[in-house]
Amino acid sequence: MSLKPTILFVDDDANTIAAYRRMLRPFGAMWEISYHTDSRVACDEIRRHPTDVVVTDFEMPYMSGLELLTYLKANPATQNIPVIVATGERDRNLKRRALDAGAADLMNKPIEFEELLARLRGSLRLKACYDELNDRNERLEQRVLERTRELHQSRLEIVARLANAAEYRDEDTGRHVVRVAHFSRVIAEALKLPPDEVLSLFIAAPLHDVGKIAIPDAILKKTGKLTEEERRIMQTHCGIGGRILGNEFSQRIDWRLPVTADQTAIKEILDDPVLKTAREIALTHHERWDGTGYPAGLAGEDIPLAGRIVAMADVFDALTTARCYKPAFTLEHSLKLISESVGSHFDPQVHAAFLSRLPEIEELRSALADESPAETVLIFPSQKQATA
Ligand SMILES: [Fe+2]
Ligand SMILES: [Fe+2]
Incomplete structure (x- = not known):
């Protein structure tokens, strides 16, 4: 690409073109100039090569100056090129039409050297300003994109670490939370939930048991049957999880950080759809379709869909893996149960979605098995290509 500013002239009158050529000969070292008598060729040239200024005649065969101008202004790639329209001195009507169509400047015919030079310099300066502004906007957009990506990344990190903290207490379950996230994602996809809801569910699902942080080891790791009282305490993990993930805690914190505090960003994080879904899941993943679950005894569609999906994924994983209180059941036996x-326990539609994607769930189950050597990853499949 040439670093010299490029100027394109188009006029069907060969004499006018010859006049331009003669007047601008001394500027050949400074500017890259092309001359055309066919407006179609000129238009094609502008489309193919970056052009800084266009000087056009008004009345031309094939494509008039007005048509060329209209075409350039309608195209995002060429709309910022200043166009100077050359008309006869008395053509006031034409001048008006050219200005209305977006001409940057006008020039009288016959062309005078000083006028030509003044118009060209002015339009080149204008184009340089456009370019500078464009560059700045692009850099700004890039920075906004990067910041948004960083923000998403840090939210994912926080969720993953919080899930880790819960899993650390309940370590028998190993990769349980990662499998539950993937099974939930697959079920949500089979139910044709919108992609952003699938993603929220996927990221939030590992936090379903975060409330277990508050359950004593003696209960959490008990190998025998829980007493009635112990079961009651165990069941409080839903409400505790809901409170941890709700904004009850954050509301007690004074978020008015000094100087650079971005209140909108803070509010956005507190209202985050992932955290909302996570709270919903923590609260409702032990509810049952027939209303006999806990903690609220919700039934049917009163149970949020995210809670119904995670209930299915969670129980399937609990059945097929060994726990401190039970051995791993075979796939057949688990599916039968x-x-x-x-x-009674499960939403029939969620169950149908689960069954429809069983081969994929089985693949994930073996790839993410506790004993599998693969690294535990919580990567949403569509992000794999992006991060690869
Ligand atoms: Fe749970
Ligand atoms: Fe679980």
Whole structure:
């Protein structure tokens, strides 16, 4: 690409073109200039090569100056090129039409050297300003994109670490939370939820048992049957999780940070859809379709869909893996137990979605098994290509 400013002249009258050429000969070292008598060729040239200023005649065969101007202004790639329209001195009507169509400047014919030079310099300065502004906007957009990406990344980090903290207490479950996230994602996809809801669910699902942080080890890691009282304490993990993930705690903190505090960003984080989904899941993943679950005894569609999906994923994983209180059941036995609970424990539609994607769920189950050597990753499939 040439670093010299490029100027394109188009006029069907060969004499006018020859006059331009003669007048601008001394400027050949400073400017890259092309001359055309065919407006179609000129238009094509502007489309193919970066052009800084266009000087056009008004009345031309094939494509008039007005048509060329209209075309350039309508095209985002060429709309910032200043166009100077050359008309006869008395053509006031034409001048008006050219200005209305977006001409940057006008020039009288016959062309005078001083006028030509003044118009060209003015338009080149204008174009340089446009370019500078464009560059700045692009850099700004890039920075906004980067900042947004960083913000998303840091939210993901926080969620993953919080999930880690919960898992640390309940370590028998190993990669349980990662599998639950993936199973939930697959079920949500089968239910054709919008992609952003699938993503929120995927990121939030690992936090379903975050409330277990507050459950004593003696209960959490008990190998035998829980007493009635212990079961009651165990069941409080839903409400505790809901409170941890709700904004009850954050509301007690004074977020008016000094100097650079961005109140909108803080509010955005507190209202984050992922945290909202996470709270919903923590509160409702032990509710049952027939209303016999806990903590609220919600039934049917009163249970948020995210809670119904995670309930399915969570139970399936609990059945197929060994826990301190039970061995791992075979796939067949687990599926049989689940199907016996459709309509009582599980939402029939969620169960159908789960079954429809069983091969994929089985693949994920073996790739993310506790004993599998693969690194535990919580990467949403569509992000894999982006980060690869
Ligand atoms: Fe739970
Ligand atoms: Fe769980």
